[in-house]
Amino acid sequence: MDALAKFLPVLGRIFLALIFVLSGLRKLGSIDTTAAQMANYGIPYSSLLVWGAVALELGGGLMLMSGLVARWVALALCLYTLALAVIFHAYWALPPAEARSQFNVFFEHVAMMGGMLYVVAFGAGAYSLDNLMSRRK
Numbered sequence: 001m002d003a004l005a006k007f008l009p010v011l012g013r014i015f016l017a018l019i020f021v022l023s024g025l026r027k028l029g030s031i032d033t034t035a036a037q038m039a040n041y042g043i044p045y046s047s048l049l050v051w052g053a054v055a056l057e058l059g060g061g062l063m064l065m066s067g068l069v070a071r072w073v074a075l076a077l078c079l080y081t082l083a084l085a086v087i088f089h090a091y092w093a094l095p096p097a098e099a100r101s102q103f104n105v106f107f108e109h110v111a112m113m114g115g116m117l118y119v120v121a122f123g124a125g126a127y128s129l130d131n132l133m134s135r136r137k
Helices: 002-028 031-040 046-066 070-088 096-122 129-136
Strands: none
Touching: 002 031, 002 046, 002 070, 002 096, 031 046, 046 070, 070 096
C-alpha cells in the first residue's frame, strides 16, 4: 500500500494538470482567436493577457505535473480556474437553454479547483521535484 500511496499523487497531478497543458498548447496555436474571444468577454488587453494565460496553463501545468513548487502553482491555477469559471461560464446570467451546459462546465471547474486545493494542502507527494529538492537540502 505504501508504494501505491507514493505513486497516486503523481498520477493525480498529471491528470489534474493535463487539461491546462492541452489548453495552453491549443491557445498557443490560436493566439489571435483566443485573444478575440477574451475581448468578447470584456477582458481588457486581451492580446497581451493571452500570453499570460498560455504561460500559466502550459508552464504551470508542466510544473504541476513534475511537482515543481506544486503548492504555489496549484494555488495559482486554482485562482485562475475560479476566474475562468466566473467570467466564461456564468450560468446564472444565461437563458435556461444555455444555462444547463454552462452549469455543468462551471462545476467541472469547481471540481478541478478542489483537486488543486488538495495539492495546496498536502503538497506534491513523494515522487516530485519538490520532494527531490527538499531531500538534497
